[in-house]
Amino acid sequence: QSALTQPPSASGSPGQSVTISCTGTSSDVGGYNYVSWYQQHPGKAPKLMIYEVSKRPSGVPDRFSGSKSGNTASLTVSGLQAEDEADYYCSSYAGSNNLRVFGTGTKVTVL
């Protein structure tokens, strides 16, 4: 099972928006509405930010939103803040054999 493809980096100024793409196949992203997104600060554990493509866990700011079209999912961070600077990983259910596939990761920089 190949990793989902994300851009290595993305950036924006405080207050701006940044969108990260996550491209897979019909066997993972395109086949199920089970895409999740994780934020990881350096040296820390990943934190769930989005699940089931567009749902936010309790406590995650509504500045974070998710969507999907075909085999590509997207995470948008609106109103960028300094604390949003982190690595972001997408993940998708990939069927009963492979279960879970992660993206290659995107480093978001707040300029």
Place this chain on the structure above:
Amino acid sequence: QVQLVESGGGLVKPGGSLRLSCAASGFTFSDYYMSWIRQAPGKGLEWVSYISSSSSYTNYADSVKGRFTISRDNAKNSLYLQMNSLRAEDTAVYYCARVSSLWEDVWGQGTTVTVSS
């Protein structure tokens, strides 16, 4: 509060074995499936293994199949990963994570495994 704490990492020689543990607290451990996920130095996340709440179902990434064994003890609120025939490419931070439906919603802080001679 909901918490997962991994332990058991360390330095091991190629071909050696290691057993990781994950202690859960703050939730009913026996109600949840659990996963192990790893992250090699400077690299992305890689799903390793998955176990059902009653241990009746397990699954593994191809990269560890036949070498790693996931297990759990619901009476002790603990998850385990037995790692045998370790290779240099198994060097990583290993995270245990709680599974909510088909995503991981709570992660531990990780334990570091280094495979080197």
